[in-house]
Amino acid sequence: MANHDSIHDAPADDIALLRRYRAAFTQSREAILFFQHGRIFDCNPAALALFRIQDPTQLAKLDIVKLSPPTQPSGQRSDMESTAHIRLAFNTGQAFFDWQMRDLNGREFPAEVMLYRLDLPEGTVLQATVRDISEQEAQRQALLQRKQDLLEAQRIARLGNWVSDFERGEIRWCEQIYQMFGRPLGEPITHAIFMQAVHPDDRERVQAAFDAALRGAPYDITHRVVPPDGNVRTVHERGQIEFGPKGQARRMIGTVQDITEQKTLEHNLRRLVAILDSTSDFITMHGPDGGMLYMNSAGRRFHGLPAASVSDEWNPEQGWRRHALPQATRSIAETIRFFHPEWAAQRIEQKAMPTALRAGIWQGESALLNPDGDEVPVSQVIIVHYDEHGNVDQTSTMIRDISEQKHLEAELARNAITDHLTGAFNRKRFDEEIEKALARRRRNGVSTALILLDIDHFKPVNDTHGHDVGDQVLVELTQLIQNSLRVPDFLARWGGEEFVLLLPDTGMSEAHYLAERLRQLIASHRFGVVGTITASLGVTILQPTDCPHSCIKRLDEALYGAKHAGRNQVIGAPPIISTRDQVH
Numbered sequence: 001m002a003n004h005d006s007i008h009d010a011p012a013d014d015i016a017l018l019r020r021y022r023a024a025f026t027q028s029r030e031a032i033l034f035f036q037h038g039r040i041f042d043c044n045p046a047a048l049a050l051f052r053i054q055d056p057t058q059l060a061k062l063d064i065v066k067l068s069p070p071t072q073p074s075g076q077r078s079d080m081e082s083t084a085h086i087r088l089a090f091n092t093g094q095a096f097f098d099w100q101m102r103d104l105n106g107r108e109f110p111a112e113v114m115l116y117r118l119d120l121p122e123g124t125v126l127q128a129t130v131r132d133i134s135e136q137e138a139q140r141q142a143l144l145q146r147k148q149d150l151l152e153a154q155r156i157a158r159l160g161n162w163v164s165d166f167e168r169g170e171i172r173w174c175e176q177i178y179q180m181f182g183r184p185l186g187e188p189i190t191h192a193i194f195m196q197a198v199h200p201d202d203r204e205r206v207q208a209a210f211d212a213a214l215r216g217a218p219y220d221i222t223h224r225v226v227p228p229d230g231n232v233r234t235v236h237e238r239g240q241i242e243f244g245p246k247g248q249a250r251r252m253i254g255t256v257q258d259i260t261e262q263k264t265l266e267h268n269l270r271r272l273v274a275i276l277d278s279t280s281d282f283i284t285m286h287g288p289d290g291g292m293l294y295m296n297s298a299g300r301r302f303h304g305l306p307a308a309s310v311s312d313e314w315n316p317e318q319g320w321r322r323h324a325l326p327q328a329t330r331s332i333a334e335t336i337r338f339f340h341p342e343w344a345a346q347r348i349e350q351k352a353m354p355t356a357l358r359a360g361i362w363q364g365e366s367a368l369l370n371p372d373g374d375e376v377p378v379s380q381v382i383i384v385h386y387d388e389h390g391n392v393d394q395t396s397t398m399i400r401d402i403s404e405q406k407h408l409e410a411e412l413a414r415n416a417i418t419d420h421l422t423g424a425f426n427r428k429r430f431d432e433e434i435e436k437a438l439a440r441r442r443r444n445g446v447s448t449a450l451i452l453l454d455i456d457h458f459k460p461v462n463d464t465h466g467h468d469v470g471d472q473v474l475v476e477l478t479q480l481i482q483n484s485l486r487v488p489d490f491l492a493r494w495g496g497e498e499f500v501l502l503l504p505d506t507g508m509s510e511a512h513y514l515a516e517r518l519r520q521l522i523a524s525h526r527f528g529v530v531g532t533i534t535a536s537l538g539v540t541i542l543q544p545t546d547c548p549h550s551c552i553k554r555l556d557e558a559l560y561g562a563k564h565a566g567r568n569q570v571i572g573a574p575p576i577i578s579t580r581d582q583v584h
Contacts, residue, residue, distance in 0.1 A: 031130040035064050036123065050132060052103040064128075069102045089115035089126055101130065110137045164191070164239075164252040180235065180258050182227025199224035199232065213241055214249050222259070234263045273310045282368075282378075282399040284335075285320070288392055292329035293320035300324075302401070303339070304371040332395060341367050341375050348382075356382040357392075368399065377406045419493040421471055422478035430492035433502055434548050440504075441542045448504050448542045449511030450551060452559045453481075453518070455497040456534045456567040465530060473527050480525055484518060500555075508541050508572060515539050515570045523568065534568035 025032060031047035033040050040059045048056065051067055068078040078100075089095040095115040102108045114129040160176035171189040178185045181197045198206050202223035213219035219239035224232050239254025273296075276283050282299035286292050294313055300306065305324055312323040322329070328338040332353070337345045344367040356362040363381040370376050379400045387393040417429035425433075437448045455461075455477070462470040474497065481491055481499065490502040503511055515537045522535045538558030542551055558573035565571065 031132075033064075033128045033130070034118075034125050035128065036125045038064050040064060041125075047130065050103065050130065051101075052105045052107075054104075067101055067103070069100055069108055072100050085113075085115060086126065089117050090124070093117045098133075099130075101132075109134045159255060159257045161253075161255050162239075164254075166249050166251055177256055180227075180233065180256065181225055182229055182231075197225050197227070199226050213239060213252065216241075219252065219254060233258055233260045235259065269314060270310045273313070280400075282397075282401075284397045284399075286332055286335070286395040286397075287320070288394070290330075290332035290335075290395065291322070292325055292335055293322065295325060299399070302368070302370065302376075339368055341369055343367075344375075348380075352380070352382055356384045356395075360384055360386075365402070366399075368401075377402050422475050422493050424478050424482070424499065425490065425492040427492060427494060430490075430494070430500060430502070431548065433490050433492075434551070437502060437504065438542060438546055438548065438551075441546070442544055445544075446505060447507050448502065449506040449508065449514075450540050450542070450555050451501040451503065451511060451515045451518070452494065452538045452555045453499045453501070453515075453535050454537075454559055454563070456536055456563075458497040458533075461530055461533070469529060473530055473533065476527055477522065477533075480521065481518065484521060506541075508539070511539050511541065512570060512572050519568065519570055536562040536567050537570045538562055538573060539570060540573040 025044050028044055029046055031044065031050040033043040033047050035041060040062050043053075043056075043059065047053070053059070053062075065079050065082060068082065070078055072078055072081055074081075082099075085095045085097055094117065095113075097113055099111050099113045100108055101111045110133050112131045112133050116127045116129075118125050118127055160174045160180060162171055162173050162177055164171045169190060171191065171194060173181075173183075173189055175185060178187070183189070183193075183197070187193075195203055195207065206221060206223050209217075209219055209221040219237065219241070222234065222236045224234050226232055235256050236259050237254060237256045239252045241252045242250050244250045273294075277297040279296065280298050281296075282302055283294075283296040284292055284299060285294040295303075295305065297307060300308065305326075308323045312321070314320050326338065329335045333349065336348050336353075340348060347364075348366060352362040352364065352366075361381065361383050363379070366378055366380045367375045368378050379402050381398040383396045383398075384392060385394040385396065417425055417432075419426045434450075437446075440446045441448060455473075458470070458473075461473060474493075478491070478493070478499070481501070485491060485501070486503075488504045490504075492500050492502075494500045503514065506514070519535055519537055523532060525532065527533055536559060538555050538561065540551060540555045540558055554573045558571045561573075562569040562571040
């Protein structure tokens with residue numbers, strides 16, 4: 001430290017003043033250093049603490065340049081930059097600047113430096129007052145970062161803020177709005193310039209919203225803007241007017257957001273929903289939690305649910321909404337059990353959903369319950385959509401009512417085995433049935449009888465009354481026979497006016513009795529304009545050694561015998577008894 005013994009030679013008032021200055025110097029929280037020719041020769045305790053100087057005797061050896069890093073944040077060398085500041089202080093008496101300092105431990109910190117030239121009797125020295133602004137700089141950087149974050153968030157959200165100063169007649173836009181409207185950055189903006197940027201078809205509506213805001217209404221409007229490049233954008237503006245003490249509008253503060261992509265999404269979504277609603281298939285969409293978010297019009301009609309518009313089901317802020325959907329559709333499991341019969345629900349839960357979750361898709365046949373509780377056959381596709389992390393993002397189902405298809409398939413299957421005129425089984429179906437009966441006879445010894453029926457004198461019926469009447473007789477005869485059969489009995493049209501009956505668990509005597517009863521039933525029935533008709537019947541039973549050809553041949557011989565005996569008869573073909581049957 002400098003020698004202050006001369007203080008005792010000074011007058012008393014000067015001594016008191018010097019002591020006060022010395023106390024201020026010593027107790028100051030700001031670091032104060034005195035240096036000359038680049039060397040520090042005195043400093044206060046705050047400076048010792050700031051620069052981590054443990055021993056004051058180090059000052060004599062400490063070059064002022066050592067308290068700075070080699071370069072400043074600007075990239076300039078510290079020694080050259082400091083020389084310039086010192087020269088300025090010597091020439092003008094003072095210099096103020098921000099500086100990057102470094103203490104003796106190597107910690108760097110920002111500081112404000114104030115240099116003062118002091119002309120003393122012993123020569124000219126410089127006083128440096130150093131204020132550590134690390135905390136203020138951190139706050140400034142944090143504030144700057146928040147500002148940058150806000151600007152970045154506004155850029156991402158395509159959102160900008162503006163202030164319309166009515167007293168000055170100007171509008172202040174942020175950078176984002178200049179870009180949004182395609183105007184040069186910093187261009188003075190007035191209400192007239194803003195209105196020029198608004199799409200011509202929207203100007204009247206925007207002006208009306210602005211005028212209403214001046215009367216106290218909220219300013220909230222969506223409109224189009226036309227930048228100089230002609231690329232029309234859609235924006236959403238909100239604003240609030242500040243009124244003065246006398247009710248005069250002083251300024252309006254607001255935001256504007258570019259929602260072009262959002263509007264495009266809305267438009268595309270509306271088109272998509274329109275397409276989905278126009279299809280006859282039932283379509284549903286389920287969110288990540290399995291809750292149903294959407295059901296198209298066809299599905300709503302089938303299940304008796306209220307119709308919905310796009311705005312009912314979706315909006316830009318809330319996304320999909322469960323408009324009028326049953327509470328039971330808040331999970332996929334509940335939805336499955338609510339809309340499907342039990343057997344179909346089990347199939348979907350145990351097979352369809354695991355397959356869809358594993359492979360992304362399942363398709364197959366299932367069934368739905370209509371509002372009356374009836375089962376409706378459907379073909380169903382379940383698609384599971386995953387996000388980029390592999391998590392379920394959406395589950396979609398497409399369901400088609402295949403009742404008509406199933407009815408047609410059943411009709412085709414029935415037509416393949418039935419006679420197209422009478423509805424009785426055809427000869428092809430009879431061939432399958434007799435093979436089964438012969439197998440049962442050989443395996444279990446089950447007795448099965450056959451009856452072959454032929455209408456007597458049927459040709460004159462067609463010749464006299466025409467084939468339409470003849471066909472009606474065949475249809476009516478088929479119904480008459482069907483009504484007299486037992487549940488397991490089988491009737492087929494053999495061809496022309498011949499019919500064959502297969503009677504399971506029936507012996508020869510019982511078959512003969514049934515045939516006779518059928519003959520009498522036919523003879524006593526009146527067939528419209530034809531009147532009464534008669535039939536001849538042959539009867540036989542299947543034998544263990546029979547094949548289809550042998551038993552039919554025997555049956556045909558029995559029928560021939562009935563006709564030869566004068567018609568309207570029942571003749572049984574004598575059974576062929578094998579040696580094995582005789583033993584039993």
